[in-house]
Each structure stands twice: as structure tokens, then as C-alpha cells.
Amino acid sequence: METEILKVTHLNKFYGARQVLFDVNFTLHQGEVLTLLGPSGSGKSTLLRTLNGLEAFQAGTLTFNGQPVVADEAHWQKLRQKIGMVFQSYDLFPNLTVLENITLAPVKIQGRSAATVQAEALALLERVGLSAYAKAYPRELSGGQKQRIAIVRALALHPELMLFDEVTASLDPEMVRGVLEIIKQLSQEAAMTMIIVTHEMNFAAQIADRVLFLADGKIVEDTPGQQFFAQPQTQRAQEFLDSMDF
Amino acid sequence: MDWAVIQQSLPEFAKGFQLTLWLSASGIAGALVVGVVVSLLRYFQVPVLGRLSGAYVEVARNTPLLIQLFFLYYAFPVLGLKFSAATCGIIGLVFLGGAYMAEGFTGGFNGVSQTQVESGRALGMNQWQLARYVVLPQGLALSVPALAANVIFLIKETSIFSVIAIPELTNTALDLIGLYYRSNEYLLVLVVAYAIILIPLSLLLTWLERRVRYATFGD
Structure with a gap:
């Protein structure tokens, strides 16, 4: 986990006058599995979508494979071939x-x-x-x-990076496991670098090398996976885990 | 009701019938071409042309075909452009129909779900590839019902051609009535003639709608 794949610095996003992402900073290394957790409306999916240009951001920089990302549609079209994304609605x-x-x-x-x-x-x-x-x-x-x-x-x-946006959220419970197994295999066997937004806490606990916990558009916690689920550092995250019955 | 009168008029009506079919087919074919082009220009918000297309749709849809035909037939010759009555009819039908067809296509293109377009973008497609692989195949299938309704509408609109003396079905009937004063007989033939065109066509189009929908979306 040495090579830096993605680096996000001081990322801010607005919908009109309303700010939805506040000064987001994190770095993702090759082979790492990063899970974005947080209550609904905390900005997890929005953050994920800015990482392949489906949502614009107004301030900050993205660096992909050491190259600064030029955030216009033509450049994104090339980059998206290296950043795979899977949606809730499969489509x-x-x-x-x-x-x-x-x-x-x-x-x-x-x-x-x-x-x-x-x-x-x-x-x-x-x-x-x-x-x-x-x-x-x-x-x-x-x-x-x-x-x-x-x-x-x-x-x-x-792709060199995969983004998963609540990929099991619209599946029947008995279907969830098969999909999650594949994502796990992809991490374990192919060492794929990925960012996962999910509400499946058990799955997140099994697969996450790191957890970013978001609330109200801010990263509240950036903690190694095991530690997050055993002993989150913030009250906010503890309450969230309690509410998810984890 | 005098059946002999009807029988005598049939050769005359057959000519009108053919002309109505020919004018409708040409007008509708032209309208479909104009419609898809105009609608794509608007969907992808092509600079200048997209705006012009929007203006054209509004003008064409908000003026009566009757007035458009008068314009083509009586006003254009003043400007040095003289067309035969039949040509005026086809141009008028393409002008009016193109706008309606464009709206039909637009409805279909807008009906392609945003998540489908996004999943195309997430695979790295550019504007043209999105049109070719996502928006067109699904949008065309979605627009078939609206286009089919327009086809029926445009065929009926050809009856207005009688005002510029194109000898299609309605004009034929009005002429015969003027000559022989047998309104009942000739109007009956007229109604039956339109029904012979429109009822089977309407059934065929409904069948086509279902086929295309199933082939594209499977429901």
C-alpha cells in the first residue's frame, strides 16, 4: 500500500448557495479499500460522485495517479475509463x-x-x-x-480504482451476499483499490482497510477499519454505529 | 341513398385515395427526418441551431396548417417562389409535421432515465457515444407512441389540402357535391375512404408500439 492512487485536498462542493461538502481531505493508496460511512444526507454519495466527475466541485484539487485532475468533461471522459463506478440501480x-x-x-x-x-x-x-x-x-x-x-x-x-455507490441497497436480502462476495474477492484476489459507500455494516467491517465517517458534509473521522468498528474515536460515530445495531 | 351514384363516383374517389396516400407518405417521411434532426439539436443544446430549432417548433405548432398553406400557395409566388399545389401541400405537411414529430422525439429522448445516461458517462462515453448507444436506441423506442399519434394526425390534416385545390379525397368529395348535389352519398364514401386508411393503420401502429417496447425494454 505504497503508491498513492488518489489524493483529495480541500475539496468543497456547493449546490447553489448551500455547501454540501466541507474541506474534504484524504489519500487513497493502491490496493486499499476505503469505506464511506455516515447517516443519510451526510454527503457520502455526493463525495463518491465528485471523484469521477459526475458531480462538479467548486474548490479543492484531486490528484489521480500523481496527475492533477483537470475537471472538465473531456478530461473526465478519459479518466472514467480508469475509475469504474457501479450504482445502486445497476442500470x-x-x-x-x-x-x-x-x-x-x-x-x-x-x-x-x-x-x-x-x-x-x-x-x-x-x-x-x-x-x-x-x-x-x-x-x-x-x-x-x-x-x-x-x-x-x-x-x-x-479500471485502477472502483467506486461502489450503495450497490446492495435495492437488492433483496438473499441477493446481497453474492454481490458482496464478489467485491470481497476483487479486493482479496485482485487487490483492487476501491471506495465503497454502503449501509451493510457487517460487510464494511469485514472489508474496510479504512473508514471515512461523514456527517453533514464533513469528514468526522478517518480511522483504520478494525478500529472504527471496535472503538470509534468520536461520539458521533459511536451513535451512528449504535443506531445501525452494530 | 342512391348506390348507383356511389358506384359511379368510385373511380374518381380512387384517384383521390391514391393522392391522399402519396401526399401523406411523403409528408410524414419528411416530417420524421426533420423531427429527429430538430429534436437532437435541441436535446444536445447545439449552439444557435438548437435555439433556431426551438423557435421553428413554436412557430410551426402555433399557426394553423390552413394559414401555412395559404402562405406557401399565395404569398411565396409574390416572392418569386412558385410551387405546384401538391408540392405546397407536402412542404406544408413537412413543416407542420416536423415540429410535432420533433416534440414526439424530444419526449422520448427526455424519457431515457438519467441513471441510464449516467451509467453511460461512467463508462467514459462522450456526447456522441451517449447519443448513439444510450439516448437514441431507448429514446426512439419511447417516442413511438407519440410518433404514431402524429402519423394519424397528419393523414387527417391532408383533408385541408382541398382549399388549395389538390384533388385528394376531401377535395374530390367537395367537387362532386358541387357538381351533383349528392351530399349524403359522397360524404359517406369520403368517411369510409378515410376509415379504410386510418383504422388498419391505427391497429398496425399499436401493434408496432408494443413490439418496439418489448424489443427494447422487455415489458
């Missing part, structure tokens, strides 16, 4: 098959060879246990299956 393209969903961006956007990408996509599908569904349409899949495909779709671009 597979309904008019494309599973395989087409996965290969679209690597082939059409990155210009890689269709045959290579396809072979790779099939291998990834195999790993998440869905190779039988390559030719299926998203409508034929359960929520949990769709979310696993959405993860594979993001991975097919060979």
Missing part, C-alpha cells in the same frame, strides 16, 4: 444482451479488439457464476445478477 442497457453490455465500452470507447474483449468478458462472467447468461437480456436476470453484471461491465474497462 444495464436494456436493449443489449449481457455480453454486449460488457463489451460495448471496451470495444467502442477504448477501441480494443472485439475478440479479445469478448474472451475476457466471458472469463469474467465465469468468475461471477453467470456465464450461462451471456446471451440473455437484463430483463431475464434478478437484481443480484444484474448487479454482478454491472460490476463485470465496469471491470472490463480495466
